[in-house]
Amino acid sequence: KNEVEQSPQNLxxxxxxxxxxxxxxxxxxxxxxxxxxxxxGGIVSLFxxxxxxxxxxxxxxxxxxxxKHSSLHITASHPRDSAVYICAVGRNNNDMRxxxxxRLTVKP
Amino acid sequence: xxxxxxSPKYLFRKEGQNVTLSCEQNLNHDAMYWYRQxxxxxxxxxxxxxxxxxxxxxxxxxxxSVSREKKESFPLTVTSAxxxxxxxxxxASGATSGANVLTFGAGSRLTxx
Numbered sequence: 001k002n003e004v005e006q007s008p009q010n011l012x013x014x015x016x017x018x019x020x021x022x023x024x025x026x027x028x029x030x031x032x033x034x035x036x037x038x039x040x041g042g043i044v045s046l047f048x049x050x051x052x053x054x055x056x057x058x059x060x061x062x063x064x065x066x067x068k069h070s071s072l073h074i075t076a077s078h079p080r081d082s083a084v085y086i087c088a089v090g091r092n093n094n095d096m097r098x099x100x101x102x103r104l105t106v107k108p
Numbered sequence: 109x110x111x112x113x114x115s116p117k118y119l120f121r122k123e124g125q126n127v128t129l130s131c132e133q134n135l136n137h138d139a140m141y142w143y144r145q146x147x148x149x150x151x152x153x154x155x156x157x158x159x160x161x162x163x164x165x166x167x168x169x170x171x172x173s174v175s176r177e178k179k180e181s182f183p184l185t186v187t188s189a190x191x192x193x194x195x196x197x198x199x200a201s202g203a204t205s206g207a208n209v210l211t212f213g214a215g216s217r218l219t220x221x
Contacts, residue, residue, distance in 0.1 A: 097150065
């Protein structure tokens with residue numbers, strides 16, 4: 001079993017829909033990260049959180065430490081949100097574990 | 109602008125050849141990392157370096173080699189000993205202390221013919 005599990009693996013939505021991507025992990029962590037990977041391959045960091053909730057524009061990330069679960073929400077989704085979203089957990093400065101990613105396609 | 113530059117973006121190699129992927133950063137980060145990405149799998153750590161002239165094996169170091177002669181540069185060599193080298197390779201850098209925030213390069217896609 002992977003240490004970081006994401007669901008769903010693939011997600012197709014219509015423009016404007018509310019989207020939720022889930023991440024569960026099985027190890028102790030110092031922080032959890034949500035990353036975005038566009039078709040060209042480069043990865044950008046969206047959020048780093050260790051408790052509670054963070055919001056940036058239409059993106060919201062939450063984490064429940066006791067349940068070892070995090071969610072990434074996208075409100076009013078847009079085709080430009082189409083990307084692979086990756087959950088990663090940091091255990092120390094050199095030990096990060098990555099989920100397999102959720103491929104999101106938002107159709108106009 | 110500060111960032112990480114990987115080159116080449118696409119690389120084709122014949123079996124039995126070594127290839128070197130370049131990774132350069134101007135972020136003044138001490139730590140640099142190489143990850144491999146395969147379809148349906150999370151990124152896996154190949155090698156990392158926390159300081160110049162020092163590097164450590166990650167989870168899948170076999171068939172790879174690195175060097176860290178300069179703070180800015182962390183090239184990865186995929187040797188002929190790597191049994192399944194076709195993959196997407198990502199370089200990242202970060203501070204050695206604090207919050208695990210990594211900056212990633214755009215990646216290099218290696219295909220073995």
